[in-house]
């Protein structure tokens with residue numbers, strides 16, 4: 033893979049400032065601010081219903097915020113000149129049609145987004161799917177399907193990856209593979225933001241953490257900073273949420 037930006041410059045920063053999102057009358061995301069930096073894996077951590085997906089959907093231009101901004105390299109997603117070449121994303125596991133082969137799915141995505149077909153074989157190699165790319169997606173295991181989703185996110189050779197719960201449900205080998213992949217991606221100077229409710233897994237993958245609970249950021253910093261004096265990230269998380277009176 034080439035260095036981010038193609039010229040050795042670091043990839044774009046993700047910057048959220050005062051982001052608020054309501055669903056009906058309920059505040060799902062409450063004044064959330066954080067940055068995710070190039071060359072680092074940032075874990076966006078919190079329990080089910082904490083507001084992670086709602087935040088990422090606004091970041092990816094799928095929802096409109098009620099207040100605040102979510103920028104990639106200084107622009108909202110919808111104003112990016114070349115969104116797929118800037119930000120690759122994986123939400124809800126991928127979403128390929130089961131009767132198609134993995135290769136056909138990626139080819140359709142590439143062609144409909146003006147990406148050369150030759151890139152399909154490159155991303156299949158990157159995620160280790162070349163051998164099964166001719167099989168129907170309906171025959172794929174969860175881990176293989178997740179790799180296909182990641183391959184789709186990589187089609188535009190993006191400088192930023194945003195992944196919602198990428199390791200959820202995977203076996204230890206699948207988790208290890210994704211972890212290594214994301215670490216290598218960030219090591220090239222790219223920006224990786226992944227959400228998870230799995231504290232141990234995220235502590236082992238991320239450089240930086242943003243911990244969210246009930247829509248609000250309760251901690252931010254490097255993994256050691258957030259863990260602080262606690263025995264584990266899990267202990268730190270429960271101490272943080274109890275401090276807030278839960």
Ligand SMILES: Nc1ncnc2c1ncn2[C@@H]1O[C@H](COP(=O)(O)OP(=O)(O)OP(=O)(O)O)[C@@H](O)[C@H]1O
Pocket residue numbers: 055056059060078079080081082083084085086087229
């Ligand atoms: N489209 C929607 N309409 C109404 N409420 C919603 C909608 N999407 C999310 N919510 C609510 O907003 C809150 C935050 O949900 P969100 O999915 O963002 O959290 P999450 O941290 O991603 O959790 P999970 O991992 O369970 O999806 C929850 O109370 C959820 O029920």
